[in-house]
Amino acid sequence: MSEFRAHFDARVTFANGGGLTAEGFRLDLPTGAESSEEVGRLFVRHLGLAMVDSVTIDGLAIVEEPHKGSRGIEKPAAEAPGRIVxxxxxxxxxxxxxxxxxxxxxxPFLTREDSRAKYAAGTEFAMDVITMxxxxxxxxxxxxxxxxxxxxxxxxxxxxxxxxxxxxxxxxxxxxxxxxxxxxxxxxxxxxxxxxxxxxxxxxxxxxxxxxxxxxxxxxxxxxxxxxxxxxxxxxxxxxxxxxxxxxxxxxxxxxxxxxxxxxxxxxxxxxxxxxxxxxxxxxxxxxxxxxxxxxxxxxxxxx
Structure with a gap:
């Protein structure tokens, strides 16, 4: 089965200040059909980055080549779903x-009809009281x-x-x-x-x-x-x-x-x-x- 990797440059900004840049980065991909946004998420997961504000991926090229072991794309072991009763x-x-x-x-405490006068057009709620x-x-x-x-x-x-x-x-x-x-x-x-x-x-x-x-x-x-x-x-x-x-x-x-x-x-x-x-x-x-x-x-x- 073919394996794919992404080649790209990346710019990351952090919600608590600072940033990170990467040039010519290479990353394993699960399918090879990922968008730049998905590659950005995989990049963040691979590096274990926290408090990320934005990720920009430039010069993205997806090529067919063997995986090198990037983190975050491992497929979990198949498991039959549990049941809730x-x-x-x-x-x-x-x-x-x-x-x-x-x-x-x-x-009823607030009916949907009455709520229409309290909220924006198209927005309605119901609030009820239960005595038990x-x-x-x-x-x-x-x-x-x-x-x-x-x-x-x-x-x-x-x-x-x-x-x-x-x-x-x-x-x-x-x-x-x-x-x-x-x-x-x-x-x-x-x-x-x-x-x-x-x-x-x-x-x-x-x-x-x-x-x-x-x-x-x-x-x-x-x-x-x-x-x-x-x-x-x-x-x-x-x-x-x-x-x-x-x-x-x-x-x-x-x-x-x-x-x-x-x-x-x-x-x-x-x-x-x-x-x-x-x-x-x-x-x-x-x-x-x-x-x-x-x-x-x-x-x-x-x-x-």
Missing amino acids: DLSHIIHEGLITYPGLPAPVVT IGNTGTYLDSPFHRYGDGADLAGLDLATLVDLPAEVFHLTDLATRGIPVGVFLDREVRGRAVLLHTGWDRHFGTPEYLHGAPFLEPAAVEYLVEQGVTLVGIDSLNIDDTESGGERPAHTGLLAAGIHVVEHLTRLGDLPAHGARFTAAPPAVRGFGTFPVRAFATIPGIPN
């Missing part, structure tokens, strides 16, 4: 996430949700919310509502996001979602706390049994240990048991314990 329910006006809690209400409870859609519980002296949303460490190694437990064939401790014993879960795929998300938005939902048994909560997991997520109505009379052992134990809880996930069945990375980061709101997240998982590609 959205694990969040869509929030919309009127959405009932948890029966008995209010649905979101969206109110923090327990809407797919959301994360911080310790403050359960404990008045616990970390609120603004106090959470992003390292415990972003790009976590995920262990996904596929439990759709479980014979009981309660998720027992035994399902976790064959895996290393320390420092992981433990995601519980029950399949209950198929009922989301329907009356069936409220009754008979899977939950995490107290012994399993104790085990996950002892093992030092970072986060526990579930695709069910609640990580606790809401039909037990008000006890909330999962929220109590997990949040006391600083383990985040994400509820109302979806599409966990699209994830492998191992290898995915999980992210669920809420906004940093001071004095607030629960808020919707755009939860998602990344599944890495396989190098070719």
Whole structure:
């Protein structure tokens, strides 16, 4: 395959003062069809120049000759693209996430029509107000949700919310509502996001979602706390049994240990048991314990 190099003179000015000139410079090219602007960018990259204001290329000639090893044109190793799986329910006006809690209400603050009088011709914007409870859609519980002296949303460490190694437990064939401790014993879960795929998300938005939902048994909560997991997520109505009379052992134990809880996930069945990375980061709101997240998982590609 033919290789090409550029021969040229160059003048560089820097945004913080000074300049650089080069005469008769020669540079490897990726294709041989580069414009003078592209040659200028390759020149800057090859020399590792910072704070460049302008690059002028004069006397450009592109000739066929073997490469000499210029920096910045190396072709990266081919890699299959990774995949991103959205694990969040869509929030919309009127959405009932948890029966008995209010649905979101969206109110215009500035309509596109009204904005036309405020901006230049052809420029318009919409600004809206959403009123909703923090327990809407797919959301994360911080310790403050359960404990008045616990970390609120603004106090959470992003390292415990972003790009976590995920262990996904596929439990759709479980014979009981309660998720027992035994399902976790064959895996290393320390420092992981433990995601519980029950399949209950198929009922989301329907009356069936409220009754008979899977939950995490107290012994399993104790085990996950002892093992030092970072986060526990579930695709069910609640990580606790809401039909037990008000006890909330999962929220109590997990949040006391600083383990985040994400509820109302979806599409966990699209994830492998191992290898995915999980992210669920809420906004940093001071004095607030629960808020919707755009939860998602990344599944890495396989190098070719």
